[in-house]
Amino acid sequence: MRPFTTHTGIVAPLDALNVDTDQIIPKQFLKRIERTGYGDVLFFDWRYQADGSPDPEFEMNAPRYEGASILLTKDNFGCGSSREHAPWALSDYGIRAILATSYADIFYNNCFNNGLLPITLDAATIQGLLDETRAQEGYTLHVDLPAQTITKPDGATFAFEIDGFKKECLLNGWDQIGLTLRHEDRITKYEAARGIA
Amino acid sequence: MPKNIYEKIWDFHTVHDDPSQGTLLYIDRHYVHEVTSPQAFEGLRLAGRPVRRPELTFATMDHNIPTEEDRTKPIADPLSKKQVDTLKANCAEFGITCFDMLDRRNGIVHVIGPELGLTQPGFTIVCGDSHTSTHGAFGALAFGIGTSEVEHVLATQTLAQQRAKTMEIRVNGKLPMGITAKDIILAIIGKIGTAGGTGYVLEYTGEAIRDLTMEGRMTICNMSIEAGARAGLISPDEKAVEYLLGRDYIPKDTPPEELAARWSQWASDPGCAYDKVVELEAAGIEPQVTWGTSPGMVTSVNGRTPVLNEITDENTRMAAAKALKYMDLPEGAPMREIPLNKVFLGSCTNGRIEDLRAAAQVIKGHKVHPAIERAMVVPGSMQVKQQAEAEGLDKVFKDAGFEWRAAGCSMCLGMNEDILSPGDRCASTSNRNFEGRQGKGGRTHLVSPAMAAAAAVRGRFVDIREWQFN
Ligand code: SF4
Numbered sequence: 001m002r003p004f005t006t007h008t009g010i011v012a013p014l015d016a017l018n019v020d021t022d023q024i025i026p027k028q029f030l031k032r033i034e035r036t037g038y039g040d041v042l043f044f045d046w047r048y049q050a051d052g053s054p055d056p057e058f059e060m061n062a063p064r065y066e067g068a069s070i071l072l073t074k075d076n077f078g079c080g081s082s083r084e085h086a087p088w089a090l091s092d093y094g095i096r097a098i099l100a101t102s103y104a105d106i107f108y109n110n111c112f113n114n115g116l117l118p119i120t121l122d123a124a125t126i127q128g129l130l131d132e133t134r135a136q137e138g139y140t141l142h143v144d145l146p147a148q149t150i151t152k153p154d155g156a157t158f159a160f161e162i163d164g165f166k167k168e169c170l171l172n173g174w175d176q177i178g179l180t181l182r183h184e185d186r187i188t189k190y191e192a193a194r195g196i197a
Numbered sequence: 198m199p200k201n202i203y204e205k206i207w208d209f210h211t212v213h214d215d216p217s218q219g220t221l222l223y224i225d226r227h228y229v230h231e232v233t234s235p236q237a238f239e240g241l242r243l244a245g246r247p248v249r250r251p252e253l254t255f256a257t258m259d260h261n262i263p264t265e266e267d268r269t270k271p272i273a274d275p276l277s278k279k280q281v282d283t284l285k286a287n288c289a290e291f292g293i294t295c296f297d298m299l300d301r302r303n304g305i306v307h308v309i310g311p312e313l314g315l316t317q318p319g320f321t322i323v324c325g326d327s328h329t330s331t332h333g334a335f336g337a338l339a340f341g342i343g344t345s346e347v348e349h350v351l352a353t354q355t356l357a358q359q360r361a362k363t364m365e366i367r368v369n370g371k372l373p374m375g376i377t378a379k380d381i382i383l384a385i386i387g388k389i390g391t392a393g394g395t396g397y398v399l400e401y402t403g404e405a406i407r408d409l410t411m412e413g414r415m416t417i418c419n420m421s422i423e424a425g426a427r428a429g430l431i432s433p434d435e436k437a438v439e440y441l442l443g444r445d446y447i448p449k450d451t452p453p454e455e456l457a458a459r460w461s462q463w464a465s466d467p468g469c470a471y472d473k474v475v476e477l478e479a480a481g482i483e484p485q486v487t488w489g490t491s492p493g494m495v496t497s498v499n500g501r502t503p504v505l506n507e508i509t510d511e512n513t514r515m516a517a518a519k520a521l522k523y524m525d526l527p528e529g530a531p532m533r534e535i536p537l538n539k540v541f542l543g544s545c546t547n548g549r550i551e552d553l554r555a556a557a558q559v560i561k562g563h564k565v566h567p568a569i570e571r572a573m574v575v576p577g578s579m580q581v582k583q584q585a586e587a588e589g590l591d592k593v594f595k596d597a598g599f600e601w602r603a604a605g606c607s608m609c610l611g612m613n614e615d616i617l618s619p620g621d622r623c624a625s626t627s628n629r630n631f632e633g634r635q636g637k638g639g640r641t642h643l644v645s646p647a648m649a650a651a652a653a654v655r656g657r658f659v660d661i662r663e664w665q666f667n
Contacts, residue, residue: 017516018391018491022631027612031261031276033235033283035344045633074512076392076425080631081610082327083233084343105395105427106327106341113345123512163359165217176345177246180353183213183221187249187355190212190223196250 002115003173007096008142009069011133012060014043019073020080021107025089038085039092064137072129073100077118078107087114097143099150101126112166113176117145119160145171199466202432203363203398206338206463210321212355219357225320226337227350228306229256229293231284232612233325237348238287249354251292255315258284258298259305261612264575264602268298277613291351302445304578304604307331307545311415312580314444318433318460323350328545328628329428330421334414335441336433336463338398341422361427362472364397368405370479375662377555378413379547379626379645381405381477382420383485383495389475391493394426397473400465401431405479411440412551419546420628423492432464484661486532487630487643489520494630498648498660502530523632524640525620533658535642539623540565540572540653541635542599542646544609547626548577552646553585557593559650562667565598566656573600573615575607599653611636624652 029041046058054061060068071090077100078086087110090098097117111118121129132152133139142151145167151157169176191197200208212221234256241248248254261277263270272278281298288295296302302313307328310316316332322339323329325347332339342356350356366389368381386393399421406414414431421429431437438457441447447456483497494517496502502521505528508514521528526535542548542556553576565572574594576582582604585591591601608615609627617623617639626649630641644652651659 015515016519017512020491020629020631022610022629022634026633026637027610030232030612031274031280033239033280035236035239045637076395079391079425080327080422080629082325082341082343084236084325084345087343102392102395104392104425106343110343110345113343165219168217176357177244177349177352179218180221180349180355180357183215184353186213186221187223187353191354194223 001113001173001175004096004115004117004145004170006142006144007069008140009096010065010067011070011072011129011139011141012065012068013130013133014060014071014073015130017074018076018079021078021083021086022080024078024086025083030083030085035088036092038089039094042089042093067094069094069096070141070143071095071098072126072133073098074126075101077103079104082106084110084114087111087116091116099126099129112169115170115173117143117170119143119150119162121160125158199469201363201465201469201471202336202400202430202463203338203361206319206321207360209319215357219359221355222321222358224323224350224354224356225253226310226315226322227254228310228322228324228329229254229347230260230306230324230326231258231280232260233344234287234347235280235283236344237325237351238291240348241351246352248291248293248351253354254293254351256284256288256293256295257303257306257309260606260610262298262605263613264605264607264615266603268603301579301583304580305545305548305606307419308548308577308581311335311411311440312444312578314441314447317441318437319463323356327422328419330426331415331419331545333418333421333428333430334411335437336430336460338428338430340427361398362396364394364399364473364475365471366399366401367403367474367476368401368479369403369476370405372405372408372479373482375647376482376484377645377647378409378416380482380485381479382417383487383492383643384482385477386420386424386493387485387495388477389424391423391491392425394421394424397426399424399426399429400471401429406431407434410551411436412549415549416546420492423628433460434464484645484648486648486658488524488526488532489517490523490630490632491520492628492630492643494520496532498532498658500532502526502528502532504529535622535658536568537622537624537652537656538568538570539617539621540569540649541608541623541625541627542573542649543575543577543607544627545577546628547646548575548581550581550584552626553581553590554588556646556650557590558666559647559661559664560597560599560654561593563597563654565653568656569653571600572598572653573602573608575602575615576604578604608635610634624649624658
């Protein structure tokens, strides 16, 4: 897994609640058997018009957000289907970190398995960032995972919370299966005790 | 100290408590389908890892497959075909049982698990599918996982988890006539919200839940994820035992009384504690219909779409405005006046035999309304289909003008040919009314099977409590 340490990037606003994984990547793109190549179809139904051209009404499509790597959104992001294609598509598009007020559980876990950092912030902070992003073209944030801080263009810095172990995994890009297999003897013992031969 | 069912299952399945990584839980059953597994098998191959316990994993194809009755025809969509073939090849390579399209046991993963007795009380069950919560109806801790976790379970038969908080959702009293499990769960989601269960495992209790059949309980647990909870549980009782005994994968060499005793000990102890308790009165639940693009946007069939300036929270108002626009509905519109043109009966929420019986009872002696351009019944499994045909239900549906299809997820998510067209408005027994879920530009109203059937006859929503049964 690709490690995450620090990242500086353009912020793109997605001003919506309950963005479900069907919106992040619609089902017609789940038929592939690869993990890559989903970036072009991220937010497909919102991003493109019927003729395939970008929909100007979709805020993220504005040229000023081109190359964005930090996604700013609201409550319950990633709800619905467990499809890991959602973080795959976000990553493939170039998103490295997400700032939201809350996440759906399965999506949240899926992010960590793909080197994507989901940061939870309170509603006032999110709204403030949203206003600033819209007011200031080229608005960038600096995310520092080891320090657990976010720095704004004016230098103002604030902290965020994250689970210590999840942080460690992201910093090191650890393979979860490898971590678990350190306990293989314990798994074998458990199976023996339960008569799972 | 008295324990609730979640605590019992958690403790029993703890392989190792790592203070940092979390608890390594042993997984008793792993279900796999064609859409979320190919990358996991590929990961194993790349790392040169075997499947640790192939006999504990079971595969089916359901999401992508056509629902035409003739299953010997090759799959027309080359991408779908490739995914289905890939699953078959992966199962063969790694020694996993696969109920493929020609197997009589094929069906939607969450329908066949219980139907085959693969799902049992006290089990830990995972699947790369969020509606794995369904299996909680039998008192199994069952939840959806991502593809990386699918790979993790295949390789290690375990999953590292953080302990969730527990929420008891108690539905008191007797359910009024005509009110179903679907109405209960939609009412619960309407009450606690689509993120109300986030971070929790839910246990449904109370008289109204006890009174439900196993099918009804599965409908409830199925939609726990729509309330934000990864898992929903119901303590196993004699109904769970009765449902399971004699099914294909229930051990035949263990006496039934022993199985019953073993299973019932998983039930929550009297006096156990929960982190949170929510109570509902069954008597107050009316037939539910969703009006928006999230399952929490729900009201009574006798209700109306919201009036925006009555919503005080700005974000909620914004979401409601966006949903009304997508749904092409005015503010304050009576739900009963919304005209429909499609009806979908099926899915892992409401594609079981009891659901088809309930719908057929409503349909009997009626015809699908001329405004309904397409009404389809898609049984949840091939065994449900067979059972329904043995009872003559297929005839009731066909006589009324419904299409009778083979099993699969079908229009629940529209990954195959069964999709809504832009502008279509569908009464659906599935679980998600997200934008475009059933087809780009399609509009979904979630309802119970009986309500969907009545809507097919009238072309509009009707209060099922007023229905004249033939
Ligand atoms: S029927 Fe629908 S919700 Fe159920 S597993 Fe299939 S796609 Fe998912």
